[in-house]
């Protein structure tokens with residue numbers, strides 16, 4: 528009886544509010560993940576996600592209509608890119624490697640240096656950046672208003688047209704839909720111990736060991752604490768990382784610790800894409816890295832047998848999502 532009453536109430540709610548899509552998306556929060564905080568002024572709805580996905584793959588978001596978000600964040604590469612530096616409009620190059628956007632919604636500060644405070648405004652950066660899409664948000668809004676199907680879709684999702692408020696919030700909603708816990712490692716954490724091969728289980732053990740200390744930084748279910756650290760890539764950093772934002776000398780060469788989810792798909796590695804393979808990454812950590820006054824004391828170097836090296840690789844490979852991001 529109670530159930531039927533609830534059902535009738537929900538149906539009425541859908542009839543009353545359904546058309547404006549004010550209903551909160553039934554967000555599939557993985558039980559072992561932290562709570563994803565969604566801003567009150569931008570509730571997550573399927574219409575926003577769909578609109579964001581359409582914008583994400585639209586070249587009209589760049590000044591010369593050649594570059595879309597997915598030019599640099601490719602669905603078959605966990606929303607990252609295989610180039611060290613992805614070209615933007617007119618072949619212009621920025622300075623950093625395109626990161627994966629899977630679970631990017633969890634980052635408390637956006638970008639590798641934490642320079643953007645909110646995901647809801649993040650998209651304004653690549654849209655307006657001279658080296659990325661190179662178009663002002665005003666010009667882009669005027670462009671999208673020419674297309675009635677966009678005007679309708681924005682109206683249904685936000686109750687207003689495409690503008691500097693709604694465009695980045697639609698894109699942020701799409702990024703929030705990329706929360707994912709479909710890796711063999713997640714099944715393992717859920718109790719299915721045989722979803723990791725014996726080699727990957729030994730690799731996990733190494734990953735968590737005091738000697739390698741990977742899990743001190745790449746910690747928890749997201750494989751990152753989101754802190755900023757210097758992992759000894761250079762003695763002299765061309766990109767000062769976190770220090771560009773904080774202006775503190777002790778932040779030089781510190782970058783946000785990346786999640787290692789889907790790391791087998793996101794080569795090349797590090798903020799500048801300077802390490803080509805996971806073998807190179809392991810060799811880097813085994814060496815202890817370059818000396819730098821800000822280098823974390825956790826990087827002491829270690830030595831692995833050839834088998835242990837393969838075990839660690841097997842664990843990193845078990846962090847690949849089974850969900851196919853090329854399909855929405």
Ligand code: HEC
Pocket residue numbers: 583588594595596597598599600613614615616621623624625626627628631634636637638639640649650653654658659660698702
């Ligand atoms: C020319 C390549 C390029 C294009 C085009 C591009 N991005 Fe990016 N994206 C990057 C790079 C490089 C970074 C890292 C920037 C940094 O750390 O300073 C990044 C970072 C991000 C982040 C932050 C990820 C995190 O973990 O902090 C998000 C979200 C994102 N991009 C979404 C988008 C959206 C949405 C668009 C389209 C409006 C877009 N990108 C277009 C290259 C690109």
Ligand code: HEC
Pocket residue numbers: 639734739740741742743744745755756757758760781782783784785786787790793795796797798799808809812823825826
């Ligand atoms: C002191 C903290 C710290 C420790 C310990 C650490 N890392 Fe990292 N790791 C980082 C930071 C910071 C970056 C990003 C550096 C950059 O962007 O240049 C990173 C980057 C990476 C990347 C590249 C990811 C990408 O998408 O580009 C991989 C892979 C990686 N680490 C694996 C490991 C493994 C395996 C271990 C253990 C052997 C380990 N890390 C230990 C902090 C750490």
